Amino acid sequence: MSTHNNEPNPNSSSRRSFLKQSTALTAIAFTPGAAVSAAQKGWDEQVALAFEQLPLRLKVNGIAQQVNVEARVTLLDLLRDQLHLTGTKKGCDYGQCGACTVHVNGERVNSCLTLAITTEGCQVTTIEGLAKGEELHPMQQAFLKHDGFQCGYCTPGQIMSAVACIKEGHADSPEEIRRVYECNICRCGAYPNIVNAILEVKAKGEKL
């Protein structure tokens, strides 16, 4: 699985103004009395806070989003906590389970390993973006038909990986699917049904 690698824009204006501000804060800090009381009241933190929110523009499921995020926020938490797209799941937060798989510019990534700010200008597709209104995506339909899940928690990640798996041309045989597609854990053990779902979608040859 490739990790999305889009450098944050170092020239982001508010980043620059934050740096300026921090310098100003440092200067104040050299005044002993002020520094002590600022620290006590946590002012430096409070001021820094406002500027630590970095502006981010991206498209999620075709909709332009403009948000402010802390640099440490992952794409996964941005989606779930700020954009309320909770279809993308958190199974480990360590890049080990695949539950958080989304597409960034068409490539599957672990959104828990992707800092949100690195997706500036990107097109992100999540599970919520697959169906066309009421009409399910062929892969969603196939998961339903083959019962490719039980609890459903790994399912969004499985489906996003499955779609990518076919697009990447790695779904020619059950063996290939099992090998390539190892990074999505299903603790309920729906693997055989998932493989059947992928094989069916692949065999139908629809455009995904």
Added chain:
Amino acid sequence: MEKNPKNPPIDRVDGRMKVTGGAKYFAEFEMPKMAYCVIVGSTIARGSITGIQTKKAEASPGVLGVFTHLNRPPIPGWDSPVTGNANGPAPAPPSGGETYRILSGKEILFDGQPVAMVVADTFERATYAASLVKVSYAKQTSHTDVGKNLSKAITPKGPRFADYTRGDRKALESAPVQLESNYSIPIEVHNPMELHGILAHWTGPEEIMIYAKTQGVMATQQAMARAFKIDAKGIRVHTEFMGGGFGMGLRTWPQEVATVAIARKLGRPVKLLMTRSQMFTLVGHRPYTLQTIRMGADANGKLLGIVHEATAETASYEDFTEATVNMTRFMYESAYLETRYKIVPLDRSVPIWMRGPGEATGAFALESAMDEMAHQLKMDPIEFRLKNYTETDPERNRPFSAKNLKEGYERGAKAIGWNQRKSEPASIREGDWLVGYGMGTGTFNASRGQATVRAILKSDGSLTVQCAVTDIGPGTGTAMTLVAHQVLGVPLDRIKVEYGDTTLPPGPMQGGSTVTSTVGSAVMDTCTLIKKELAQLATGAGGPLQGQNPEDLVLEEGQLYAGNNPSKKVSLLELMQQSNMPVIDKTQLSKGGDEQQKYSMYSFSLHFVQVNVHALTGAVKVTKAISIADAGRIVSPKTAASQMIGGAVGGIGMALTEEALIDHRLGRFVNNNFGDYHVPVHADVPAIETILIDKPDPYINPMGAKGMGEIAIIGFAAAVANAVFNATGKRIRDLPITPDKLIGLV
């Protein structure tokens, strides 16, 4: 899976929600001003806290509170001194011991024990602030190794765990063929995909709204009522979707109670989110267990005696027990039978039942030993089992309510190609791979609890069915829908099931393979009430089928037919409209009778596998698997097959990959993440065939259906170990069967 034309497979009723991302799990609910809570765990396994610095964390941006043993908000139900097990935050532990109370003192009882809970306005800020909490400890030597602490082993209280003997020991002592083998299973961790936690908000002085990850919303409600000494009626718990449980959600964990206390203190909703690593220490595990089996048989393969002993870990603060040796008492006919079960208190967090609890562990030993004995006797393992097959329960001296294992042996053997198996191990080689076949049997208690179901049929043709049971994944909602459909003939897409919320009529926990039996029967009973009322309406004065015997009416596809004259019919909707009944609304409590006293009720399973073992590296691959369920009538064939497949996958993990390893010098896990603790992934799992025997159990309940969540895994690990022996001639008695145990076969 073969298709039963009368009961065609249907898609999961909640499937659409799951494939679109619309299903909401506890952490996905939001509330205004919701705060995030994370746990700081101890870094020692035994000792005490000598100092805890929280100032930096408290001053960190967005932090709303740092809670330790010094300032944990009150939990009134815990204030009284701990006596026995009655006051615990969770359902009382099964047999004595004390439930540990979070953030209650300086004492550290296990690695990862919460020492602080940090709350902030965002998850990131809470996580960062948690890293600023510094704790110093006075460390004591920790004891975490069962094998090195056997002198502390005790027999748990209660008749279920007392030493058991039956028959004359001489039969065993004088048996011409004997074996004695030792087995071990490591710590296994449930590791459902969804991370654990809870979201709680006090909506009034004695009212709480809780989104939980629990296998029983009512159990969580009760636990919170006990902990906060308030009326359970004020507590609403919601768990419509749960991202897997496998047993870890069978109790309310102390950190959940503490989160509710913190939410009260802060006066705002608080969401606890645990990490994957914390899932290894704070929500239970399958206990490390040592087992010994002694077995004796005569030269013809008749069993003369079995002794099965198990010793498992528990926590120092609570006795955890499970029925590890119990199936040995009734699986086979044997002149002498003896079982012993002991637990060893250690500096470890408490285990909890994990899928196929006890039995999965016990079946590994018993079914491995059966294979070993068959080999010594030069008998086919199936033939050996058939030779000692019993149609009645030898432990309780009464009939089984239903047992169709003989049919299972036959069908399984055929499906796997048992005739290709060579009785001489290491006889089949394909290139670098050695090929072997093995099988194992499983069983689990089948019972019926009680549940209340409400069903509302409307004259617009819709039916709503409600019960406060949780569906953690097996498809309870789908089964409820099918049962209602079968009774009332309402089209599937007009049936709505509602579950997983304490505002619904009381239902059981999802666990112990009882839900389909219990809730399915309750759905059947309530819908039957509605059907009776419809029949009365139709046959009563002025009714369209007036004069007919209500008992004789047939309900099919939304039409009521006169039993003797199918041309006389009326549609349900017309009937309700004509009778001026816009709704028929029934609620019924439903439970079993004394049938459990008359019959021994069990579900049974068989697992057949083919393995390939790499001659050079010792890597094992399960290349074919057949899992057979003898669990009465199958209510929902599609989800039932998936449940069997899921159990088999769990069995592959148990047999080949799963092992939570402790560095006993530190008492701490070394592989507490998915990268190092290997649950099976796609590449480990072949196509798995399921055979559902689908014969109703005539006694258990009116549906004849029994549970299958547990039997799906029980016996599987032994099947793999037996196949590995058949492939290589090497008997692995310590799970998991990793390559290092087989390397250098050639």
